[in-house]
Amino acid sequence: MSGRAARRRVTMAEVARAAGVSVMTVSYAYGRPGRVSDEARAKVREAAERLGYPGPHPGARSLRSGRTGNLGVVLGEHLTYAFDDPQATRFLSGVAQVCADHGMALTLVPVTGSPSDVDRVTEAAVDAFVVWTTADDDPVIDAISATGLPAVVHGGPRRDGLSFVAADDRAAAAAVGREVFAGARRPGVLSFPLDRARLSGVTSGAPLDDAAPAGSGTLPPGGIDPDASTFRVTRRRLRGYRDAWAETGGEWSWVRVAVCSTNSAREAETLAAELLTGPHACDAIAAMGDELALGVLRAATRLGLTVPGDLTLSGWDDSDAAAPAGLTTIAQSLRDQGARCARIALGHPTPADRDTEVTWHLVSRTSTLRP
Amino acid sequence: MSGRAARRRVTMAEVARAAGVSVMTVSYAYGRPGRVSDEARAKVREAAERLGYPGPHPGARSLRSGRTGNLGVVLGEHLTYAFDDPQATRFLSGVAQVCADHGMALTLVPVTGSPSDVDRVTEAAVDAFVVWTTADDDPVIDAISATGLPAVVHGGPRRDGLSFVAADDRAAAAAVGREVFAGARRPGVLSFPLDRARLSGVTSGAPLDDAAPAGSGTLPPGGIDPDASTFRVTRRRLRGYRDAWAETGGEWSWVRVAVCSTNSAREAETLAAELLTGPHACDAIAAMGDELALGVLRAATRLGLTVPGDLTLSGWDDSDAAAPAGLTTIAQSLRDQGARCARIALGHPTPADRDTEVTWHLVSRTSTLRP
DNA sequence: TGACATGTGTGTAACGATACACAAATCAGC
């Protein structure tokens, strides 16, 4: 199997000779069947079949024609993430739908933070890129820019020359923050990673630092500065939460922040346990994803806390599990957003893609119904 | 965005001129950095940066070198299926893991049953293929064969020259069939599609045809012949169920078969409702997927039937939802199988990949605990 | 019938890179 001798590829010229036509006729027979007569097409097909010609060499075709028939999706995550993370999965489902509509294949370009990432991107034989949220300082963005191919960035960062699709995360975070923080005395936030380092941990929550535990994990000491996050989505959600808390008269430094390195309920549960215990246990937690919120819910249950009695809680995305859990959340269709990104990247945007903002809305459920 | 003028690509020759070195030096600087001196590499890098050279053209590189850095995965389904279907998702996660390990990108080639499918396959710029279950008579298989590239087929069909990975579905189906059919008087099977037509429907279940309703949907009249299914996996599971039922002394023609066109609980629920009502209502159902079994469970609940009291039930795959539902099922790691397919396709099989069969085991839970 | 459009086949010249072979410079070992 692995050692199978590579059969020499049959070439178009050989097919042409066997069919008694010119090379161009063969080329047209494949690339623009209407350009040749039925008779010639049949001769070509027969010869190709007989010789075992697999069709035009994709590399040669793309070299000459400048098209590949591939849309590249760059994921700032491990490749398996594309199939494991529910948010990424829904986004990609939308991308895939549009690819299928246009007869394009989908190439997933894994980008895991190693120096060779840039090579992966430049080596990708694609006609356009869709980029799933990455950090402002990710060199991959510049590499994509350098290719000169159409590219659409979802979530961030913004760049001149690259299209951009995202919801207004700050406004949405403020909306859900108002709900979850209303009447809270000790708010908390469960955040996505702040930057490419993807450190996880819990801040101690000033101004009670003197009494508080030092915070866990590997986060640098001191509070979290929302403006310092290099992930645009994270940054804007943090700002939105800050806005909401400020509206209640609170200071951001009172807000304890836990940062998850992954979008998993498992990790969230561990971190939430820290937020929910000790002298500064949170009584309201805004989580940046439903998965994370479900982790909080599990931690709360284990600690004997009730939601919303002892703790109000919000998630993000309105995933399938949100409604059964009574989770207040932000609904946005990642699938639609994926489709939109793909349409723009492929040069077939609908009028709505151009003119309409990405929509979101607050879904209020019992998890924020403070008694 | 869509109308952006395509910038002309900077070529390697231009970089070479700007850097004051030969084209080959530039080529080596990218493709084999150890082949050139640090000094030359720095000059090249600087010139490339200055001119905005995006790196070697992937098409040209693959034309000349014969390698693309892509693994192609052919899905005999709509492209969104890759991200929507839980089974496909786990399989692909394993494939993705191995791709990442070897620095390969992953290209999903959608194959939806249209005549252009074959073109999609031959146009795919990949170094090897992994094929997710398709029908014996799918022309795509021949197209893949014709490319001469290494290819691994998961589930079926088998072909000379193509590697093959699958569990022993017949034995596994017999094992779970024994469990679910034990003590049953009116068995049923909820099946995946039988062939590329993907017709759905319910057989009436001989030998009581005279009294039975004609069966619904678009299935051809008469019973289902397990041996006639062109999907190897479906065929072998049907045979296994038949084996198990035969061991109880039953005849295959007594088994009512419902065929789902998709792997969705929704469709399964509708079909199961038919299996569970009427004069020949089933008291045991073997489903080919956990998703389908969960659909049966919902239908049973709606009809006021208890499991396993009124109905024994089995699924397949031991997905996350199986344990909470008490579902007897066949456990197999599709992720491992995906990884194995990818390793073989990329020419890096482990000894275990070569020598060991794909494993499965029966997981007995309450859904087959007939009182 | 002439003028002009349309349909169909062909030859030539790229597309942008890398494999290969060779040459010059450098280095190690004695």
Added chain:
DNA sequence: GCTGATTTGTGTATCGTTACACACATGTCA
């Protein structure tokens, strides 16, 4: 200081296809 190995740079040929321009036959319309 000589030999052979290693390092590093270069020129040439070529990978397999399609864009383009042209040639010729046929069809259409006034």
